Amino acid sequence: MSSTPTAGSLRVLPVGDRALLLEVDSTAQVAALHAELLRRRAAGELGEVAEIVPAARTVLLDGVTAPATLAARVTGWTVPPLTESEGPLFTVPVRYDGPDLPEVAEHWGVSPAEAAEVIGGTTFRVAFCGFAPGFGYLTGLPPHLHVPRRGTPRTAVPAGSLGLAGEYAGVYPRSSPGGWQLIGTTDTALWDPAREPAALFAPGARVRFTEVAP
Amino acid sequence: MRAEVEVVRAGALTTVQDRGRTGLAHLGVPRSGALDAQAYALGNRLLGNPPGTASLETTLDGVALRAPAGSALTVAVTGAPCPVRVAGRPAAWAAPVRVPPGALLEVGSAAQGLRSYVAVRGGFAPPEVLGSRSADLLSGLGPPPLTAGTFLPLGPTPETPVAGADTPRVPAPPAELVLPVRLGPRENWFTPQSVAALGRSTYRAAAASNRIGLRTEAGPPLARTRAGELPSEGMVLGAVQVPPDGLPVIFLADHPVTGGYPVLGVVPPQSLDAAAQTRPGTPIRFTLHR
Numbered sequence: 001m002s003s004t005p006t007a008g009s010l011r012v013l014p015v016g017d018r019a020l021l022l023e024v025d026s027t028a029q030v031a032a033l034h035a036e037l038l039r040r041r042a043a044g045e046l047g048e049v050a051e052i053v054p055a056a057r058t059v060l061l062d063g064v065t066a067p068a069t070l071a072a073r074v075t076g077w078t079v080p081p082l083t084e085s086e087g088p089l090f091t092v093p094v095r096y097d098g099p100d101l102p103e104v105a106e107h108w109g110v111s112p113a114e115a116a117e118v119i120g121g122t123t124f125r126v127a128f129c130g131f132a133p134g135f136g137y138l139t140g141l142p143p144h145l146h147v148p149r150r151g152t153p154r155t156a157v158p159a160g161s162l163g164l165a166g167e168y169a170g171v172y173p174r175s176s177p178g179g180w181q182l183i184g185t186t187d188t189a190l191w192d193p194a195r196e197p198a199a200l201f202a203p204g205a206r207v208r209f210t211e212v213a214p
Numbered sequence: 215m216r217a218e219v220e221v222v223r224a225g226a227l228t229t230v231q232d233r234g235r236t237g238l239a240h241l242g243v244p245r246s247g248a249l250d251a252q253a254y255a256l257g258n259r260l261l262g263n264p265p266g267t268a269s270l271e272t273t274l275d276g277v278a279l280r281a282p283a284g285s286a287l288t289v290a291v292t293g294a295p296c297p298v299r300v301a302g303r304p305a306a307w308a309a310p311v312r313v314p315p316g317a318l319l320e321v322g323s324a325a326q327g328l329r330s331y332v333a334v335r336g337g338f339a340p341p342e343v344l345g346s347r348s349a350d351l352l353s354g355l356g357p358p359p360l361t362a363g364t365f366l367p368l369g370p371t372p373e374t375p376v377a378g379a380d381t382p383r384v385p386a387p388p389a390e391l392v393l394p395v396r397l398g399p400r401e402n403w404f405t406p407q408s409v410a411a412l413g414r415s416t417y418r419a420a421a422a423s424n425r426i427g428l429r430t431e432a433g434p435p436l437a438r439t440r441a442g443e444l445p446s447e448g449m450v451l452g453a454v455q456v457p458p459d460g461l462p463v464i465f466l467a468d469h470p471v472t473g474g475y476p477v478l479g480v481v482p483p484q485s486l487d488a489a490a491q492t493r494p495g496t497p498i499r500f501t502l503h504r
Contacts, residue, residue: 013398015450015477016453016480016482017396021399021447051239053239055445055446057445060449128240129471130470133238133242133243133355134242193344198241198344202241
């Protein structure tokens with residue numbers, strides 16, 4: 001696998017001797033490819049793969065016993081786009097009490113109440129997890145609503161904080177440092193290792209935030 | 215339920231480790247697990263424990279434990295070679311050792327290498343988190359690092375007998391670490407000249423190394439062919455990630471599951487046991503291949 005096979009916009013990059021990085025051009029393509037990989041794994045078509053890890057523009061297949069064989073097969077796939085209704089839907093109640101809500105609203109050119117309505121009217125999708133167990137990177141906001149990270153990260157963001165940064169929204173599963181713009185808070189436990197499933201926001205899940213009174 | 219082992223001296227950093235958590239990277243859960251997988255596995259084999267039984271991983275200066283008043287322990291210390299004492303008397307390294315009821319087991323400072331493994335027949339048995347007892351120091355999953363005065367529960371004694379004396383010894387860690395690197399997936403982020411220089415140069419293990427990664431210093435930094443950042447992507451064990459300072463970091467078991475710095479290449483898992491035993495200041499060379 002010294003060369004890089006391609007299938008349409010799908011590139012396959014070897015990662016060591018037991019992993020493949022599948023690279024596409026957009027978050028939407030990652031979501032579609034990830035769903036396709038889960039379908040094919042369920043159908044027993046992937047062979048042995050320990051981890052399927054979606055990210056911003058890639059899906060990593062790790063712990064692959066026959067990466068060359070799988071790489072050759074992947075290049076022949078036609079991946080259908082994801083339908084909007086695919087994936088489990090979670091509804092998460094949120095109080096719009098975040099310290100950065102006024103700034104985000106100003107950035108969007110609306111009032112804080114209208115900003116809350118924008119969030120409430122959006123169906124997000126968990127693109128991938130990272131940063132901390134159960135921290136999902138949620139996509140769904142159109143480009144004109146993307147906001148920059150804070151200039152100075154906070155040393156402690158409370159657990160349950162709903163934040164925005166770049167193309168993503170996310171809820172901090174536990175208190176940690178963070179640079180995202182905080183717009184609200186939820187009491188829903190995003191992460192509980194003793195629960196099955198431990199992470200509420202797994203890649204592919206859909207999320208809606210409903211407003212509750214502070 | 216069996217009696218518990220008292221932590222008399224915790225050492226610089228001693229954690230409970232097993233084979234870690236697999237299949238959860240997509241939820242942001244690192245793999246964790248014993249860094250020197252061979253040394254860890256040897257301890258369990260010596261004691262007749264099933265593979266995956268939890269042991270202790272020490273860092274440089276060992277640990278001291280007291281056996282329960284009512285029952286003896288059988289232990290084995292592997293990994294970084296170090297003095298082992300039971301009730302004040304010298305005992306064997308890398309062999310089954312009996313610790314009488316109430317006696318003190320002292321695992322001393324590593325003579326070479328960095329991490330010793332203390333296996334006990336039956337295993338240490340703090341509660342499992344997501345199928346593992348490993349302490350994950352990146353995300354805080356699993357039992358916290360040991361502290362003096364605390365107690366560790368023990369697991370049930372296995373059916374299989376303690377191994378004989380013919381078990382092969384693990385070689386001591388080399389004075390120089392040589393890491394094979396299979397280039398990719400982001401080799402093209404770096405100039406060919408600086409990649410070639412990496413293959414010709416000697417780096418040193420940096421003091422900031424930890425369970426997340428082996429950091430390097432004192433070698434030529436890798437030069438990028440492009441500005442900007444890579445969108446976050448999945449990371450593998452052994453990934454040679456290159457942060458903006460250009461000095462490679464080799465990802466060990468507690469590595470983050472995704473990262474935004476480009477990965478020049480990957481060190482195979484079998485070479486990471488030696489990486490886990492590499493003290494700060496040790497020379498590191500890379501042999502590059504495709």
